[in-house]
Amino acid sequence: MAGVLGGLPEAVLQFTYLVAAVLFIQGLRDMTHPRTATRGNATSAGGMFLAVLVTVLWFEILSPVVLAAGLLVGGAVGVWLAVSVETTEMPQLVGLFNGFGGGASALVAGAELIDVLGTGTQLSVGLTTTAAIAGIIGSVTFWGSLVAAGKLHGVVGDSPVSPNAGHALKGLFLLLAVLAGLFLIVRPDIFGQPPVTPWLPSYWVLVAAASVLGVFLVVPIGGADMPVVIALLNSYSGLAAATTGFVLDNTVLIIAGTLVGASGLILTVIMCDSMNRSLRNVLFGGLGGETESEDMDEIYEGQITETSPEEVVMLMETTQRVVIVPGYGMAVAQAQHAVAELVGLLDENGVDVEFGIHPVAGRMPGHMNALLAEADVPYEKMRELEEVNPTFSQTDLVIVTGANDVVNPKANTDDSSPIAGMPVLNVSEARSVVVNKRSLSPGFSGIPNPLFAKDNASMLFGDAKESMQALVNHYKEETS
Amino acid sequence: MAGVLGGLPEAVLQFTYLVAAVLFIQGLRDMTHPRTATRGNATSAGGMFLAVLVTVLWFEILSPVVLAAGLLVGGAVGVWLAVSVETTEMPQLVGLFNGFGGGASALVAGAELIDVLGTGTQLSVGLTTTAAIAGIIGSVTFWGSLVAAGKLHGVVGDSPVSPNAGHALKGLFLLLAVLAGLFLIVRPDIFGQPPVTPWLPSYWVLVAAASVLGVFLVVPIGGADMPVVIALLNSYSGLAAATTGFVLDNTVLIIAGTLVGASGLILTVIMCDSMNRSLRNVLFGGLGGETESEDMDEIYEGQITETSPEEVVMLMETTQRVVIVPGYGMAVAQAQHAVAELVGLLDENGVDVEFGIHPVAGRMPGHMNALLAEADVPYEKMRELEEVNPTFSQTDLVIVTGANDVVNPKANTDDSSPIAGMPVLNVSEARSVVVNKRSLSPGFSGIPNPLFAKDNASMLFGDAKESMQALVNHYKEETS
Amino acid sequence: MTFVENLTLFVLAAFVGYEVITKIPTNLHTPLMSGANAISGITLLGSVVVAGSGSTTLATVLGFVAVVMATINVVGGYLVSHFMLAQFSRGGRD
Amino acid sequence: MTFVENLTLFVLAAFVGYEVITKIPTNLHTPLMSGANAISGITLLGSVVVAGSGSTTLATVLGFVAVVMATINVVGGYLVSHFMLAQFSRGGRD
Ligand SMILES: NC(=O)c1ccc[n+]([C@@H]2O[C@H](COP(=O)([O-])OP(=O)(O)OC[C@H]3O[C@@H](n4cnc5c(N)ncnc54)[C@H](OP(=O)(O)O)[C@@H]3O)[C@@H](O)[C@H]2O)c1
């Protein structure tokens, strides 16, 4: 194999890959602070560009048109998706991208097998083993991510099969995929005539079985657990890349793949921890969003105080300190700009105003921070759970907008609830709490929220964006 | 080459080395907390044991008696030195050990060259180059560390040559060592008859020149800068080990050596930073301990209040909060046990008592913490500079014992002083300050300390151990 | 490289990844997720080789699809993180 | 392994070292210094091979001295840190 740079010693390629690996690491290190994070992302992208460039120039390209067309089409689609998608739809977009990466790994492994066969060489055990691993992980990642993205986007529903039947099906297709993998390794000719047809049937059986497995794995999981699933699948796709690196003796694949594997795994664990659930429970515990037919009416009956934007503005005028707690509803309603405007007004009028941001508010880690940053809220106004919780007792007014589970006191009191033990924002310690959501319906975990019935709490029903805008308008009128 | 395990595949040796490398890393990671640090040290030692064991069992040992004798003698001397040395002498002991490691590297490189020559093989460029690097770094480390340890121990004096002559000599011997190295690489036969005698003269010329260089490098540096020198030499010896790893294709040498290189370099930088000096200035700036013939008398004349243990105890009886600032003198006097007893008594009587520990108090980073831990002072009583500085204004009494530079207000006020810009403990903000030392003579940086002349400061002259013991005795009498 | 040598790289990279990622604050986790996701598109290197040098039509077609998918992952992933982070550096002036 | 592969190990180990060492608090720097110092005695591996297999008397003698020196470094270094750290875990009960 010899491309444009093919005359140079192999060490040049290796060294360029090392530089790319260093750029990936440095990029991630820059991600530890918002000030340097943009540069970090660019550094990492530079590493990728370098690695791809040297690869294109190094190896013999028999069909440059095909390659260029692939790069152009992929790049155009990537840019278009990234540019046209709303911030609220980021989670599913990331899931989709991740699926494509996994799918590419599975296809590359297949193409590589076919290529090697085409040259008349025997398939080595090392090659078939890693191809099988990459094929299974890649296919599961592709279909799993597609289902996860679909669920987040609301286009894929819940599993029609019972949990037990589901477990049996998962076992069956896993077995099928593993068997096909073993055949690929031991007798690649099993489904074809010797010499093996270039179609290499056992590999595609493996891919098919793993694809079905991927669907069955993710369909039964509740929509709100999808970020965990996506982080885990991201970790898998990193490990698939690292596995490929082992076969190709490619250092940058090993290092980059392992970094992604670590990142995905750590994010998964952090998310599970802040929801106080085990990974096992997330993956196999059935629907996270399942609604208990609990006696909501009994809890809320006659206990709910409704309020209006006018009343809330009157409250705001006498306060010294306001904390705003945003949740998933703010993302759905795209209310972040209205919220930011309200905060700006309060700030101008000398009110001490901050955000209390729960680690799992929204549907992705850091979801609220990303939205509020989009609306130009200064970094130092966003306070984490541990920082803000001790301040509620000195707070006059808490405005909860589109959040539910993250302010549910049941987590502290009721051991049997699905969120038991999850640390929550203890907003009811403040003098008064206004909760803005569209109805009394529960949040992601499907349980009622006794906060709404508290004496110092009142409900501001309505869409988050509209309600926040109403507050802004009334407040402007009152203060001007 | 085939030893006891020689029949096994090479991968077993490689894998064991990888396990050892992981143990080194894990050991260092456990060093991030005092609770796990003991375990971390043991983990690291376990990695070393494993690596040595597998090496002994793997390679063919022609002279097992020599090897066993070497290990026994070295082990016995190591244990004896570690057990018999006082805590105050730790810095020089660490320096000595480090020198031995460097010396071993230089000898190994030499022996390896001789061995290869003995088998009649040509010396490859890779081998001679790395041998030359290991020889230079190893010899500099050995002699440099020996001089550093000798200075700390007070058995080596200051340089008899002028700084300029010194710089010229350093340049000369560096040149000589590099030339000898080049000869070794290009014409290993230059000083001997072809075929080269097994004595390989150019290598030993290199070692000799580098040895003299090591001495000349360290002799002109002030005694109190020795910890920086030792940390830097430790970094060098790690890099020498990593270099050797490149030649031998030995992963554990590369990884472990690099870890040490990073550790030594980071410690060096931290020490220079907290002294507010550049590494260049430390290494080539001449004597750190040089005494300015400044007008000390003028500063102190008639401004010094002397106090007695009795008076200090009377002060202590009316205080609510006491901060103790230890320094190098506490280490010299071995006063930590008396100090700890005093703190215990104050604590029992309900006084809020803490230590204020400057990052470069003493002669090694963390020196004070190690001494106080030896005397069973609880970890949470030791406060760092940034924590304790804001509290001095609410402190009734500060007892400075054996510290000088770290409480010198000149660092804040006088731009021309050698410690200008170094953050210091602002003890004079407290209601009263008692400074315990033997005389008015300056500390390491050789400059007078205006603190002693402050109105709220008084001097308790005497050896730290005796003075602290006197305080303990009087306080016991008074309070019982 | 031998298997153990590759394994050594894997282990060291895992330590680096663990140490670095655990230092990243929660509020940057969403851009991290999409940035890491873009890095996992490194499999594009394999796709490029296969698509460019595929000796059979089938392999070339598979390679083409793989290049398209991996490039979407890489380009889209980096762009999405970039947009998110650009907002952070606008908003976060500390 | 090729030079670049060794270099890759070196670079990764340097990142690991940097990330881990900068996390170690000041009060543990003295035991760290002596512990790191003990690790640098890894050169003992080379000494062992040379001392045990030295074909000439000269190499054997040099190897013997190298083993003695490296072993002092290793054993003494770990013991000294151990003593210091044992004091910490007695004193520091947090
Ligand atoms: N962040 C993560 O990484 C992550 C990952 C996985 C799971 N989760 C889970 O997601 C949940 C997050 O808690 P959360 O408090 O942010 O959200 P939540 O508990 O899901 O509640 C969101 C609330 O927003 C309201 N809402 C929806 N659309 C709205 C609109 N247009 N305007 C106003 N309100 C609207 C809904 O009530 P109405 O229908 O009455 O309006 C709902 O009760 C937690 O249970 C967490 O465990 C988070």
Ligand SMILES: NC(=O)c1ccc[n+]([C@@H]2O[C@H](COP(=O)([O-])OP(=O)(O)OC[C@H]3O[C@@H](n4cnc5c(N)ncnc54)[C@H](OP(=O)(O)O)[C@@H]3O)[C@@H](O)[C@H]2O)c1
């Ligand atoms: N920690 C590190 O890593 C490190 C490394 C390199 C350099 N340094 C330097 O070392 C200095 C450390 O500051 P420091 O305040 O701890 O020490 P210092 O400035 O060196 O002062 C120590 C004082 O202790 C007194 N002393 C000596 N023996 C005594 C005894 N037996 N009893 C009572 N007092 C005794 C001495 O005064 P008398 O003679 O009057 O008693 C001396 O003034 C700094 O300048 C720092 O830059 C530190």
